[in-house]
Amino acid sequence: MVVKRRLNCGSNGFDFPNIPKAPRSSRRKVSIKRDDVESQISAIDLLASLAGKLLEESESSSTSNCAFEGDNHGHLGAEVKQELEDVYDKPCKSEFPHQGIPASKSTSDNTSETCLQISSLENDSIVEQTPVSDCKRARGLKPLLRCENKKGDCDFLVGSGGISEETSVVNVDAGFDQGEAINGLEEGGLTADTFSLKDPSQLHVQFPEPVHLDGDVKLPSGTDGVPNGSFAVYGNHSKLVCRDDDENYCKFYKFSDKCKSFRPLTRVGNRRIKKSVMKKYGRAVPRMKCFEDTRTDGCLKAFHRKRKLCYGYNPWKQETVHRKRRLSDKGLVVNSDGGLSSESVSNSPEKGESESGVFSAAVGLHSKDSRVKFSIKSFRIPELFIEVPETATVGSLKRTVMEAVTALLGDGIRIGVLVQGKKVRDDNNTLSQTGLSCRENLGNLGFTLEPDSEKLPVPLCSENPIISMPTDSSNLSERSAASPTLDSRIPFRLQDADHVINSENCMENNQELVPYQSDISADEQVSLDSRALVPVSALESKALAIVPVNEKPKRTDLSQRRTRRPFSVTEVEALVHAVEELGTGRWRDVKLRSFENASHRTYVDLKDKWKTLVHTASISPQQRRGEPVPQELLDRVLAAHRYWSQNQLKQNGKLQAAATMVVKTGSSM
DNA sequence: GTTAGGG
DNA sequence: CCCTAAC
Numbered sequence: 001m002v003v004k005r006r007l008n009c010g011s012n013g014f015d016f017p018n019i020p021k022a023p024r025s026s027r028r029k030v031s032i033k034r035d036d037v038e039s040q041i042s043a044i045d046l047l048a049s050l051a052g053k054l055l056e057e058s059e060s061s062s063t064s065n066c067a068f069e070g071d072n073h074g075h076l077g078a079e080v081k082q083e084l085e086d087v088y089d090k091p092c093k094s095e096f097p098h099q100g101i102p103a104s105k106s107t108s109d110n111t112s113e114t115c116l117q118i119s120s121l122e123n124d125s126i127v128e129q130t131p132v133s134d135c136k137r138a139r140g141l142k143p144l145l146r147c148e149n150k151k152g153d154c155d156f157l158v159g160s161g162g163i164s165e166e167t168s169v170v171n172v173d174a175g176f177d178q179g180e181a182i183n184g185l186e187e188g189g190l191t192a193d194t195f196s197l198k199d200p201s202q203l204h205v206q207f208p209e210p211v212h213l214d215g216d217v218k219l220p221s222g223t224d225g226v227p228n229g230s231f232a233v234y235g236n237h238s239k240l241v242c243r244d245d246d247e248n249y250c251k252f253y254k255f256s257d258k259c260k261s262f263r264p265l266t267r268v269g270n271r272r273i274k275k276s277v278m279k280k281y282g283r284a285v286p287r288m289k290c291f292e293d294t295r296t297d298g299c300l301k302a303f304h305r306k307r308k309l310c311y312g313y314n315p316w317k318q319e320t321v322h323r324k325r326r327l328s329d330k331g332l333v334v335n336s337d338g339g340l341s342s343e344s345v346s347n348s349p350e351k352g353e354s355e356s357g358v359f360s361a362a363v364g365l366h367s368k369d370s371r372v373k374f375s376i377k378s379f380r381i382p383e384l385f386i387e388v389p390e391t392a393t394v395g396s397l398k399r400t401v402m403e404a405v406t407a408l409l410g411d412g413i414r415i416g417v418l419v420q421g422k423k424v425r426d427d428n429n430t431l432s433q434t435g436l437s438c439r440e441n442l443g444n445l446g447f448t449l450e451p452d453s454e455k456l457p458v459p460l461c462s463e464n465p466i467i468s469m470p471t472d473s474s475n476l477s478e479r480s481a482a483s484p485t486l487d488s489r490i491p492f493r494l495q496d497a498d499h500v501i502n503s504e505n506c507m508e509n510n511q512e513l514v515p516y517q518s519d520i521s522a523d524e525q526v527s528l529d530s531r532a533l534v535p536v537s538a539l540e541s542k543a544l545a546i547v548p549v550n551e552k553p554k555r556t557d558l559s560q561r562r563t564r565r566p567f568s569v570t571e572v573e574a575l576v577h578a579v580e581e582l583g584t585g586r587w588r589d590v591k592l593r594s595f596e597n598a599s600h601r602t603y604v605d606l607k608d609k610w611k612t613l614v615h616t617a618s619i620s621p622q623q624r625r626g627e628p629v630p631q632e633l634l635d636r637v638l639a640a641h642r643y644w645s646q647n648q649l650k651q652n653g654k655l656q657a658a659a660t661m662v663v664k665t666g667s668s669m
Numbered sequence: 670g671t672t673a674g675g676g
Numbered sequence: 677c678c679c680t681a682a683c
Binding site: 585586587588603604607647 | 671672673
């Protein structure tokens with residue numbers, strides 16, 4: 001399944017991370033680990049079973065506005081319909097926090113297409129953590145799945161990772177087999193009697209999975225996520241506390257939070273994985289239009305506007321500028337606009353628990369022996385989007401969701417650390433150096449979940465499924481305009497992506513947390529969207545031909561910057577050596593001589609790096625950032641710089657002299 | 670296409 | 677790392 005390809009690295013005295021010649025933007029890696037798959041499949045099973053029902057339902061209902069308001073199964077009646085309408089009429093209502101995206105009554109949607117949308121992925125956990133960098137390996141994130149029936153615009157939410165008031169209200173009506181749903185719940189570690197089955201518009205199922213971010217990642221085995229789970233509902237929010245065998249405990253929270261509840265879906269990193277096969281009949285659904293329609297609340301629009309502002313942004317410089325920050329009394333909430341994000345707040349986890357608020361990651365403070373302990377309440381990853389044809393089998397749906405989730409989470413998540421709202425770039429700094437001592441206010445600490453852009457799936461030309469990770473549906477029109485003929489089945493196969501992307505495995509420092517990956521992701525996702533998203537117009541057509549994916553969109557709003565790839569010491573060494581010999585004005589030669597196999601290093605990159613090296617060498621060591629460059633190398637940089645500068649001056653002087661000579665001789669003649 | 674330099 | 681002017 002996972003085809004790995006390693007390119008021979010380096011041939012000029014040191015190893016280069018060898019990158020395939022594929023477009024940089026598409027170099028991403030997907031790694032699906034078998035174990036992960038196994039451990040998550042049970043959760044997916046439930047989803048799939050639900051989806052299967054959903055599919056059946058949507059197929060059997062052809063006329064009703066809402067597939068679930070009909071009486072096909074004798075479940076739903078006017079009452080349910082009214083409830084749905086209430087939801088429509090009152091978006092952002094507190095009783096539908098989080099995933100409570102009210103489905104709008106999109107009149108254009110009159111097809112039988114069914115799609116599943118993983119609206120967010122959450123990981124609720126308590127983290128006792130030591131070095132910040134150890135937080136990188138977050139795993140066990142759980143999908144919160146949103147099933148959307150195209151015909152009726154009914155949303156079914158299959159949530160996990162957090163028991164909430166809405167998740168405690170489980171709808172298994174509307175054609176769902178209640179028993180099956182309950183079975184699924186039990187698989188997820190919950191029993192039926194912990195739920196009241198009311199709300200027809202949403203279905204949440206929990207798959208509690210203890211997650212430990214302390215560097216020793218645990219995944220629950222199989223479906224036994226919560227051996228001794230207990231479930232309690234408190235008025236405004238619910239809590240699930242469970243203990244595992246190791247007496248580690250985890251708590252699952254979710255909080256009622258009106259408009260804020262949209263953030264998981266609409267926030268950056270709003271990644272959707274879309275699977276689509278040409279529908280059997282009926283005109284295609286204006287996919288994205290549908291989504292846009294379903295979110296007419298101001299929150300979303302504001303978000304979209306905000307997102308747009310970031311497109312032209314240069315993360316390489318002042319990454320934090322365009323970031324949305326919100327200070328609360330509990331601390332700083334940072335929404336990384338670049339990607340999957342989480343928020344952090346509160347220096348008192350216990351306090352945070354009792355209050356509703358927008359925070360997923362809370363930071364605790366323990367001052368014993370200068371250790372710092374963090375409690376990460378949850379990470380939330382915005383939606384994935386999956387679209388399947390009615391003819392798809394449940395099994396294929398399972399696989400698709402599994403692939404999508406695994407691809408996203410398998411190795412595709414990085415943790416960013418924010419202090420005072422600023423990304424901490426240097427992984428080598430200690431916490432206290434970073435301002436995170438036990439005496440400091442840890443409320444200023446935050447984490448972000450960021451897609452590992454280098455491992456993100458690459459849209460490729462293939463058959464199915466289609467998986468896309470759009471981040472901003474407001475960009476739709478632009479995308480459509482940019483590539484109106486883009487086929488709706490611009491496809492993506494995880495397997496393909498695997499083998500293309502995994503070639504980055506020989507990247508040195510691959511483990512390094514690339515700062516502000518989210519920045520990149522913001523841009524990259526945009527571009528990804530441009531290729532993977534389905535323009536409305538394209539969907540309308542019945543064209544089946546696969547067209548090249550890499551239609552160069554306008555560089556304007558679809559541009560993406562390359563992933564930042566800090567030069568390793570080895571590379572610096574090679575660069576210095578080459579410049580010493582060739583001088584500072586022959587970057588192409590430098591490239592050819594020492595970086596020919598490093599396809600990701602252009603001669604402009606080398607020139608830029610030299611520029612920064614010279615700068616670095618001329619500042620005090622305290623001011624330097626990033627991976628420290630040996631002073632010896634910096635000395636050589638300065639020496640070479642000086643030498644070649646003088647050389648250039650001499651050259652100029654000679655030229656000047658020669659010129660004047662010419663002038664003189666010319667005038668004297 | 671390269672180089673240099675500002676952003 | 678991007679962009680662009682200049683060559």
